[in-house]
Amino acid sequence: MTPEDSAGCRATTPQSAQPPLPPQQRPQPETDQPPVPAQGEPASAAPAEATAGPSGRREPAPRPRERHLPGPRPGAGSTTTLAGQPREAPGGRWRGGVVHVGATLLVVGSLAWVSVFGFVEPWIAFAFGLFVAVGELARTPLPGEREQAPLGAAGALAYALLGSLAGARTHHGVAQVVLVCTLGALIGAVPCLVRRRRANWGSVSRRTLSVGFAALLFQPLYNSGALLRCGLEHGPGSAAYVAVCALLSAVVDVSLAALLSDAPLRRALRDEATALLRIGSAVAATGVVIAIAAGEIGLWALPLFSVPLLLTFAGFRRYAAIRATQRQTIASLARATEVAGYTLPGHARRVAELACRVGRELGLPDQELLLLEYAALMHDIGQLSLVDPIPGGATALLEDAEQRRIGRLGSEVIRRTGVPPQVAEIVVRAAEPYRRADGRVVLDLPVAARIVRVVNAYDDLACDDPGPARREEVLTQLRAGTERDYEPVVVEALARVCQRISG
Template identity: 85%
Template sequence: MVHGAAVVLVVVSLGWVSVFGFVEPWIAVAFGVLIALGEVARTALPGERDQAPLGAAGALAYALLGSLAGERTHHGVAQVVLVWSIAALVGAVPSLVRGRRPNADSAARRVLAVGFAALLFQPLYNRGVLLRHGLEHGPGYAAYIAACAGLSAGVDVCLAALLSETPLRRALCDETTALLRIGSAVAATGVVISIAAGEIGLWALPLFSVPLLLTQAGFRRYAAIRATQRQTIASLARATEVAGYTLPGHAQRVATIARGVGRELGLSDQELLLLEYAALMHDIGQLSLVDPIPGGATALLCPEEQRRIGRLGSEVIRRTGVPPEVAEIVARAAEPYRGADGASDGGPPLAARIVRVANAYDDLACDDPGPARREEVLAQLRAGTEREYEPRVVEALARVCPRISG
């Protein structure tokens, strides 16, 4: 539905501009170049978000542009949408050349959010409504533009949550958190450029883009550090495979399953990150064994041996610089969901329960990932929900497995 609405908006905008003409082309080109450069400089941000902050700020500024160097502009909603669409396509060319697939969700969100911002501002400005109400100059003008930017950001958050695989409530929380990180800087930059352009013209574009570029560089550096940390953890996790203690790809499969289950259960971005780290390193304690377990299947060991491997793995992890929560998850993943008295209160944290279920599933199903074997393994896990595995985690796994297998 979101994709369809975005396509309809672009087609309608193209038709409108074709009929009524393209106005002030040099202004459109200047903002289009800024948007395209922002798309080229697209970067990975926390929470697996691939964004173009500079391009988003440029599009927002053009949507909220009223005057340029003291002269009124006359572009409308349709031209704003068309300029963004063309610039985004041009900016995506380098990524396409490198073989990267465009992010359709991000494009649909952005065109609808930009179109919404332009709809709030352009008709009222071009028809003189803001002027008649004293909102075309001074603090009132700045406040109205800021309100338009804020509402546009809210629309973007809602659309992102609708397109997310995460449950809606959790997705709204995650997207709102992301908005408070880089989204607030994007909105502020767009507002400042649109207001400043009214006084100093197109010089506002490069001048007020610099702070956002510096902010984006800081996020890019953080993302690079986190990617390096994950690569280090993944390499350490492969030590058990290289040494012959676990089957090839076991750690990565468990991490993929655990992350899917965690997302299904509504874990936040930070919780998903810790869960993934723990899932990758959950078998590191096997390196202490004299003889490898057949197939590396810890789910088939006695409870005491599982806990011993979990404790040893936890001690290794605490010395690697990984967040301490990861070591705690690995240690507790060896514990059953319910205690000996049958109570679940005070049991392992949710992340540990997820890792336990994901590991058991891969241990039992890795030899035959087909649908028949999958249902058989899920039946075994359901049979263990009285004590070993949390029922809601197993049911979340049952929903996630077909998507992962597909």
């Protein structure tokens, strides 16, 4: 799994490829027709000319040349940390390497084993390998979800747990299962290579190891007849044993995914386990059912029993599509302030992107990252209700009371948008310093609100000059405000993120 896949924080991808649009380069109508001035109508119809027109657009009022935050405010001295936010160094590189080496060793070992002891029942192997390959080829990105090739995974699991086929015993061992499933997964990676994209080697390694583990739990016991002696080869006992194997293999799969992820280990484990409860459980159940049903009706089980999984998957895709649409719509709503001339072009998008990076740096879970992203996109919506635009749209330079008023107005709009209510709460509270006037820390202030506050201030101050010198200057200003306004932990996380972006 690639790091880009891992976080739910990808809403900005549709726009992130393109630089923020300067006002004079607003998009032209998508047509080849040259703008023809309309006869008999007073105004020219050419949008490009009109944009610069004297009364047309309300450009943001010119920003003050040198922007500084108000001086340090009285507050208590000692710095605090965000409660319960683990900060672990990203160690995805070597952890992922271990997984890849393990998978390679397993495949090489299996090759050696099969070349010595032979390949049995090639037709069954072919059918399952084909099923896995087709499932992998139909792999589709599911934003925010882990399992991308549910049919491939279910087919591989079924082959690992396959005992008898249409009443006759099978004899394939662990090595053969590993080879067939790896081959299927590799075939699934071919289109990526053909299109010169980076293939998802992480998922291949993960598939190999987790399937190998499932096969190790089942095949030796089955082939040696131990299951038969314990009465676990037929009937409900057998079904229960197969289900337990699938469950353990799912646990291994989750751990592998967490190892491969770039996120801090604890967070990665939590996120992967949540994903398992969703489509993962459907995949495991389908794998088990195919393995069991193949014992009764033979290979017909493969197409027949993938029907429920396909239905589930179709539901997921619809869900993912509507989620993507919702994100795009919210991004558009966020752009309303720019179009209306209240904020600078690209401000909302930049704040959202940076806030998500900082959130990830601080180890927020996927769910909260999504809320953070929505809040960051819409944090300036309240400005729409203002009669006159603030200079440069920079709320960070305003008085506390005014900031809070804008936050409240915005949250009223946001509450009507149908996003989770926490988003409105974050936007309101982003206007709040993390310490009260008497120096006490505001304990119930959401972490996301602290992040939006810091990142918004950073973008308000630094957006006109992306150079490293200006960046350091702004960070120094923010650090000077850590006594009351800006949470020091967030400011430091922001500094690290900025360092990484430019370095």
